[in-house]
Amino acid sequence: MKERTLLVVVLVTALLVVAGIWVAQNVNLMPAEASTRAALVDQLFRAMLGLAAVIFLLVEGLLLFSVLRFRQPRGDDGDALPVHGNRALEIVWTLIPALIVIVIGFYSFRVLAASEIREENPLVVNVRSRQFAWTFEYPGTSVISSDLHLPVGRQVRFLITSDDVIHSFWVPEFRVKRDATPGQMAELLVTPTREGTYPVRCAELCGVGHAAMGLSSRVIVESDEAFQAWLTQAAALPADPIEAGRTLFKRYGCPACHALADAGAAGVVGPALDSLADPNGPHAHAHGGMDIRALVEQSVLDPSAAIAPGFADGLMPKDFGTRIPANELAILVDYLVAQK
Amino acid sequence: MTTATPALSPRRYFGWSTDHKVIGVQYLVTSFFFFLVGGAMAGMIRTQLLAPDSTLVSAEAFNRLSTNHGSVMLFLWILPVLAGLGNYLVPLQIGARDMAFPRLNALSFWLLVPAGLLMLASFFVGAAEAGWTAYVPLSISGPDGQTLWALSVILLGTSSMMGSINFVTTIFTMRAEGLTFWRLPLFSWSMLATSILVLTATPVLTAGLALIAMDRLVGTLFFSVPAGGDPILWQNLFWFYSHPAVYIMVLPAMGAISEIFPVFARKPVFGYRMIAVSSLAISLLGLTVWAHHMFTSGMDPRLRVPYMISTMIIAVPTGVKIFSWLATIWGGKIRLDTPMLFALGFISMFLIGGITGVFLAAIPVDLHVHDTYFVVAHLHFVLFGGSVSGAYAALYYWYPKITGRRFDERLGKVHFAANFIGTNLAYLPMFLAGLLGMPRRVVNYDPRFTELNQLASLGAFLLAVSVLPLLYNMIVSWVNGPKAGDNPWRARTLEWQGSSPPPVHNFDQPPVVTEGPYDYGEAEARSMMPSPAAAGD
Numbered sequence: 001m002k003e004r005t006l007l008v009v010v011l012v013t014a015l016l017v018v019a020g021i022w023v024a025q026n027v028n029l030m031p032a033e034a035s036t037r038a039a040l041v042d043q044l045f046r047a048m049l050g051l052a053a054v055i056f057l058l059v060e061g062l063l064l065f066s067v068l069r070f071r072q073p074r075g076d077d078g079d080a081l082p083v084h085g086n087r088a089l090e091i092v093w094t095l096i097p098a099l100i101v102i103v104i105g106f107y108s109f110r111v112l113a114a115s116e117i118r119e120e121n122p123l124v125v126n127v128r129s130r131q132f133a134w135t136f137e138y139p140g141t142s143v144i145s146s147d148l149h150l151p152v153g154r155q156v157r158f159l160i161t162s163d164d165v166i167h168s169f170w171v172p173e174f175r176v177k178r179d180a181t182p183g184q185m186a187e188l189l190v191t192p193t194r195e196g197t198y199p200v201r202c203a204e205l206c207g208v209g210h211a212a213m214g215l216s217s218r219v220i221v222e223s224d225e226a227f228q229a230w231l232t233q234a235a236a237l238p239a240d241p242i243e244a245g246r247t248l249f250k251r252y253g254c255p256a257c258h259a260l261a262d263a264g265a266a267g268v269v270g271p272a273l274d275s276l277a278d279p280n281g282p283h284a285h286a287h288g289g290m291d292i293r294a295l296v297e298q299s300v301l302d303p304s305a306a307i308a309p310g311f312a313d314g315l316m317p318k319d320f321g322t323r324i325p326a327n328e329l330a331i332l333v334d335y336l337v338a339q340k
Numbered sequence: 341m342t343t344a345t346p347a348l349s350p351r352r353y354f355g356w357s358t359d360h361k362v363i364g365v366q367y368l369v370t371s372f373f374f375f376l377v378g379g380a381m382a383g384m385i386r387t388q389l390l391a392p393d394s395t396l397v398s399a400e401a402f403n404r405l406s407t408n409h410g411s412v413m414l415f416l417w418i419l420p421v422l423a424g425l426g427n428y429l430v431p432l433q434i435g436a437r438d439m440a441f442p443r444l445n446a447l448s449f450w451l452l453v454p455a456g457l458l459m460l461a462s463f464f465v466g467a468a469e470a471g472w473t474a475y476v477p478l479s480i481s482g483p484d485g486q487t488l489w490a491l492s493v494i495l496l497g498t499s500s501m502m503g504s505i506n507f508v509t510t511i512f513t514m515r516a517e518g519l520t521f522w523r524l525p526l527f528s529w530s531m532l533a534t535s536i537l538v539l540t541a542t543p544v545l546t547a548g549l550a551l552i553a554m555d556r557l558v559g560t561l562f563f564s565v566p567a568g569g570d571p572i573l574w575q576n577l578f579w580f581y582s583h584p585a586v587y588i589m590v591l592p593a594m595g596a597i598s599e600i601f602p603v604f605a606r607k608p609v610f611g612y613r614m615i616a617v618s619s620l621a622i623s624l625l626g627l628t629v630w631a632h633h634m635f636t637s638g639m640d641p642r643l644r645v646p647y648m649i650s651t652m653i654i655a656v657p658t659g660v661k662i663f664s665w666l667a668t669i670w671g672g673k674i675r676l677d678t679p680m681l682f683a684l685g686f687i688s689m690f691l692i693g694g695i696t697g698v699f700l701a702a703i704p705v706d707l708h709v710h711d712t713y714f715v716v717a718h719l720h721f722v723l724f725g726g727s728v729s730g731a732y733a734a735l736y737y738w739y740p741k742i743t744g745r746r747f748d749e750r751l752g753k754v755h756f757a758a759n760f761i762g763t764n765l766a767y768l769p770m771f772l773a774g775l776l777g778m779p780r781r782v783v784n785y786d787p788r789f790t791e792l793n794q795l796a797s798l799g800a801f802l803l804a805v806s807v808l809p810l811l812y813n814m815i816v817s818w819v820n821g822p823k824a825g826d827n828p829w830r831a832r833t834l835e836w837q838g839s840s841p842p843p844v845h846n847f848d849q850p851p852v853v854t855e856g857p858y859d860y861g862e863a864e865a866r867s868m869m870p871s872p873a874a875a876g877d
Contacts, residue, residue, distance in 0.1 A: 080605065176708060
C-alpha cells in the first residue's frame with residue numbers, strides 16, 4: 001500500500017512537471033517582443049507560467065479528485081476518520097512554496113538588474129506628457145513629435161515627466177512602463193530590437209482623455225538610416241504652408257483632443273476643428289463678430305476665453321503661448337482657418 | 341423556533357438597536373443594497389465596453405462610474421458584509437452575551453448609512469472621477485463629488501476602526517470559560533487578525549484623506565506640486581492602508597470557509613493552528629508590502645526588491661491555508677450543499693488570484709502588467725472569486741442560524757453555477773487583454789481587444805443575472821422556508837449549540853467549553869454544549 005502511494009505521488013509529480021514544462025515552452029500570451037528587456041521579461045514570465053501551471057493543476061486536481069472521490073454515501077450520517085494534521089506534510093507545503101518564491105524572487109532580481117544596465121552613447125528622448133497627449137523631444141535638435149521614432153538596436157534613455165497630473169508611459173511591446181509624475185524626472189532605459197510600429201499607451205488614469213491618450217501616439221522603430229532621415233525631415237518645416245500647419249498641428253499634440261479631417265485627427269476631448277471659418281458652419285456661434293483668425297489665436301493662447309458649447313473649461317493646457325514660437329503659431333492659425 | 345418571542349419581531353431591524361445580531365443583519369442587508377448599486381455601475385461599464393469605440397457612456401461618466409464602482413464595492417459591500425458576519429457570529433462563537441461595547445457597535449453601523457448615502461449623493465454634484473485610488477494631483481482638481489467621496493471614506497474608515505476596537509476587545513475579554521485561543525473557531529481568529537490590521541492601517545488612509553479634503557476645502561497645499569507637494573506621498577499613505585485592505589477583505593472570508601469545510605466533510609480542520617497562525621502571519625506581513633503598487637512610480641529603485649520579497653512571501657501562509665483546506669476535505673465524507681459549493685469555488689478561483697499576485701510581485705513582470713487589465717482580472721479573482729464567494733458561502737451557511745429557516749437548495753445551486761461560470765468568463769479574458777496591452781480604466785480601447793471584452797461583458801451580465809436567484813431565495817425562504825431546526829448542518833462550533841435564531845441574550849447561562857470546535861469523528865458526546873436556553877424552545 002505504501003509503495004503504491006509512493007508510486008502514485010511520483011507519477012503525478014512527473015506528469016505535473018511535464019505539463020509545466022510544456023506550458024512554459026508553448027504558451028505565449030504576450031504581444032511582439034520588441035526590446036532586449038522584452039526578451040528577458042518573457043523568459044521570466046514563461047518560467048513563472050510553467051510553475052503556475054503546476055500549482056494550478058495540482059490544487060484544482062486535488063480539489064476535483066476529493067470532491068469526486070470522498071462523497072458521503074446516501075444514508076450515512078457518520079463522521080469521517082478524524083485527522084488533525086501531519087507535521088511532516090505541513091512542513092513540506094510550507095517549505096516548497098517558500099523555496100519556489102525565493103527562486104522566483106532571485107530570478108526576477110537578475111532580470112531587473114540585466115534590463116537596467118546602462119549602455120554607452122544612448123539616444124536621449126524627453127517624454128513630456130500633459131492632459132491628454134504625449135510629446136517626444138529629441139535634445140540637440142529642434143524636433144518635437146507626437147509620434148516616437150527610434151532607431152533599432154541603440155539604447156534609448158527616456159527622461160519622463162508630466163506637466164499636470166500623473167500619466168504612465170507604456171509601450172507593451174517593450175514590456176515596460178514608467179509613471180510620468182509632475183515635478184519629477186523619471187529615467188527609463190529601453191533598447192528596441194525589432195522594427196515596426198507599436199502603440200504608446202497611457203497606463204495611469206489622467207482624466208477624461210485617458211483612453212484617448214493611450215490611442216493617439218505610436219512608436220516607430222526603424223533602421224538608423226530611416227531614423228536619421230526622419231529626424232532631418234522633422235526638424236524642418238515643409239515649405240508648403242498647409243503641410244507646415246499640418247505638421248505643427250501634430251507636433252504639438254493637438255490630435256489627441258481635437259478632430260480634424262485634414263490631419264486624420266479624431267480626438268473627442270475638445271471640439272472638432274473642421275470648417276472653422278465657415279460663417280454657417282458648426283462654429284458660427286463662436287464668431288460673435290470677432291475676426292475668425294483672432295478667435296482661433298485667442299483659443300490657442302487662452303483656452304478659457306471662449307468655451308465651445310458642450311465642452312468643459314479647464315481641459316486644454318493654457319501654456320501653448322510659451323511653447324509655440326510666434327512664427328509657428330501664425331502658420332498653425334493660418335492652417336486651422338483654411339480648413340473648409 | 342422563536343416565533344413566540346416578542347423581542348424578535350422583524351421591526352427591530354429598522355431602528356437603533358444595540359443587539360449585535362440585529363446590527364449584524366443590518367450590516368448584511370445594507371451592504372447587499374450597496375452591492376446591487378455597485379453591480380449596476382459594473383453593468384453600465386461592461387455595456388459600454390462591448391464595443392471599442394462605443395459612445396453609450398461619456399468619458400467623464402465612465403470615470404465616475406469606475407471610480408464609484410470600486411469604492412462602493414470595497415467600502416460599502418465587501419468590508420461591511422464581512423463586518424456584518426463578524427458582528428453576528430463572533431459573540432455567538434465565543435459564548436458572549438453581546439459585543440464588548442454594544443453602543444459603539446450600533447454607532448459603527450449607523451456611520452455606514454450616511455457615509456454610503458454621501459457617496460451616492462456625490463453623483464448630483466459631479467461624482468469623484470479620479471479612480472478609487474484617488475491619485476493626486478488628479479483628485480485635487482475635479483468636481484465637488486471628490487470632496488464628498490473623501491468625507492464618505494473618512495466616515496467609513498472611522499466606522500471600521502470602531503468596529504475593530506470592538507472585535508479585539510470582545511475576543512480578548514469575553515470568551516466563555518474554557519474557550520482558550522487554541523479552541524477559538526477559525527472565523528473568530530480571522531476577525532481578530534483582520535481587526536488588528538484595520539487598527540494599524542486604517543488611520544493612515546483616514547489621515548491621508550483628511551489631507552486631500554483640506555487641500556480641496558481650505559486651500560492647504562499638501563499635494564500641490566508647484567508648492568512642493570509630493571504626489572508619491574499620497575501613494576504611500578493610500579497603499580499603506582489599501583494593500584492590507586485586501587487582506588482585511590479576504591481573511592474573514594477565509595475564516596468563513598474554514599468553518600464550512602470541516603462541517604461538510606465531517607472531518608476536523610487539518611492543521612487548525614497553522615490556519616489560525618497563518619491569518620496572523622498574513623496580517624503582519626501584509627503591513628510590509630504596500631509599495632509593490634508603486635514599482636512604476638517615482639519610488640527609490642533600491643526599495644523595490646525588499647517589497648517584492650515581502651510580497652512573494654505572503655504566498656507561503658496563503659499556500660498553507662489552501663493546502664490545509666484540501667487536506668481537510670481529503671478523505672472526508674463530503675456533502676455538496678450550497679455553502680460547500682461556494683467554499684470550494686472560493687479555493688478554485690482565489691487560487692488564480694493568488695498565483696497571479698506572485699506575477700505582479702515580480703518587478704520585471706509588474707513593469708509590464710501594472711495598471712492594465714491583468715490587474716483588474718487579478719483583483720477581481722481575489723475579491724470577487726475570493727471574498728464574495730466566501731461571503732456567499734457564509735450567507736448560505738449561517739442563513740438557518742440567522743433566520744431559523746432553510747433556503748431552497750436548488751436555487752442555491754443555480755446561483756452557484758451562474759456565479760462560477762460568470763466569474764471565470766468575466767475575468768479570465770481580462771488577463772489576456774492586459775498582457776496584450778490594454779490599460780485599465782479606459783472608456784474606449786484598441787479594436788484588437790474587442791472579442792476579449794465582449795466575453796468579459798457576457799460574463800458580467802451572467803453575474804448580474806446570478807444575483808436574482810440569491811435575492812429571491814433569501815427573501816422568500818425567510819418568509820416561507822421550512823423550519824431549519826437549531827443545527828441543520830450538525831456543526832460543532834458554539835454558535836450552533838443554541839436555538840436558531842438565537843434568543844436575545846444568546847446564552848442564558850454562560851457556556852463552558854471543554855473541547856476544540858472541530859472534533860468531528862471524535863467522541864460523540866458533546867462536551868461543548870452551553871447550558872440549555874431557558875427562553876425560546
